[in-house]
Amino acid sequence: MSASNWSLLHPSTFVLKGVPGLHDAHIWISIPFCSIYILTLLGNCLLLVVIKTEPSLHEPMYLFLCMLAAADLVVATTTIPKALSLFWFGNGDIPINACLAQIFLLHSFSTMESGFILAMAFDRYMAICRPLRHAAVLTPGVIARIGLAIVLRGAVLLWPHPFLLKWLPYCRGNVISHTYCEFMALVKLACVETTAERAYSLVVAFLTGGLDLILIILSYILIFQAVFQLPSKAARLKSLGTCGSHACVILVFYTPAFFSFLTHRFGHVAPHVHILVANMYLLLPPMMNPIIYGVRTKKIQQGVFKIFCIKVDK
Template sequence: MSIANWTLLHPSAFILVGIPGLQDFHTWIAIPFCSIYIVSLLGNCLLLGVVKNEPGLHEPMYLFLCMLAVADLVVSTTTLPKILSIFWFRDRSIHANACLAQVFLIHSFSTMESGFFAAMAFDRYVAICNPLRHAAILTHTAIGQIGLAVLIRGAVLLCPHPILLKQLLYCRGNVISHTYCEFMALVKLACADTRASKAYSLTVAFLTGGLDFIFIIVSYILILRTVFQLPSKEARVKSLGTCGSHVCVILITYTPAFFSFLTHRFGHTVAPSVHIIIANIYVLIPHMMNPIIYGVRTKKIRERVLYVFTQK
């Protein structure tokens, strides 16, 4: 293969278009994007600081919430600075290696978020269905082991993604119609047989997000069965109240994630701008809303945050 052909089929950089059809509005779209990113950074960092400095919050639910906050920070920081540089400074070029690193970080830490949601569902299941053994089952050692298992699963299963992309020939050019590097967006530029790559991606998605979602559903079915067997209405309301924040963040996270995943693979009639806006909502809104929802709905966190600000 000649040097010219090698360079053409293995580009040293990719071009990120942004949101196709809305390029004239990028400057204005960047304003809410930037605002949401700032709120996400402040909210998650504040949550981490509050839990770290308050011994009373060193419980399984809050420790898993901190792990989720770290994953939120990684995903949003991996994507938003580059998106803002595209929108405000027209800096659309991204080095190939940086693009592959972005693919790995986005997909691996999104997978970790799914695992932390499942861990939080398990915590709620034990707390409600087997409260007397909650402290014995979810010790700090067990929590650390669960967090480490989620971390290793996300890193190991998603590590082949950039390797598979590195081996492809990009005969359809190096222009990505997206605001960030995404696995399927790069696969669509390849002219080689990508069935193996797509099959692996689908398999990993089912073994992580799919199984996690099934586990969460089963956990809440068992939780509801136990709650509705409680003798008093007050006890039922109190038990369900401890799950409300978790259910809210799951709905906010999984809804755009599933839509983005399905439209990228099967939604050929969906307008590209609609798909990319939903994909951006996935890396924006949940990571901002998670600390807000838990801060507003969780009494211990709310009181501690108010205490911090009133003392200052």
């Protein structure tokens, strides 16, 4: 193959085009993107500081929440600044290595987010269904090992993605109709058989997000069984109240995630709708998680007030 043909089929740079059909509105679309990103940075950083400085929050649920906040920050920062550069300055060029790095960081840390949400579900299961063993099982050492296992799972399973994409010939061009590099977006530009790449992506998605969701649902079935066996209504409401924030996080994370995943592979929706939903999957959970826990958790509220030296009447 000549050098010119090689460079055509293996471009050194891809071009992000943003939201299809809404290029004239990019500057307006950037306003909620930028606002949500700022709130994401402030909310998650504040959450990390509050949990670190407040000894009463050094419990398994909040330690897993710290891990989730850190993953949220990586996912948001991996994608949104480049999208804003595209919206504000029309700078859609992204070198192939940067594109592949973005794909790895995006998918691996999204997988870690799912794992941390599962770990939080396990904590709720132990606290409600096995309260006498909760402290004995979820020791600091066990929490650290669970966190490490989740990080390694995301890194190891998603590590092949960049290598699967690196040497594909992209005879359909180097223009990506998206605001960030995404695995399936690049696969669709290739002009060779990509069954193996697609199959691997589907298997990884099931072994991570799909399996996590099944286990989360199973844990909540067991939680509900235990809660509704409690003798009093007050006890039932108190137990369910401890799960409320986590249930909201589950809905906020998995609903747009699975919609985006399924429509990208099997569905037929307008391209701009798919791209906007895919971005909501990245934008909303990192912003909403600290808000949900901040609003619903009194200890976190008190920690925030303490940081800003705000006195609150008890």
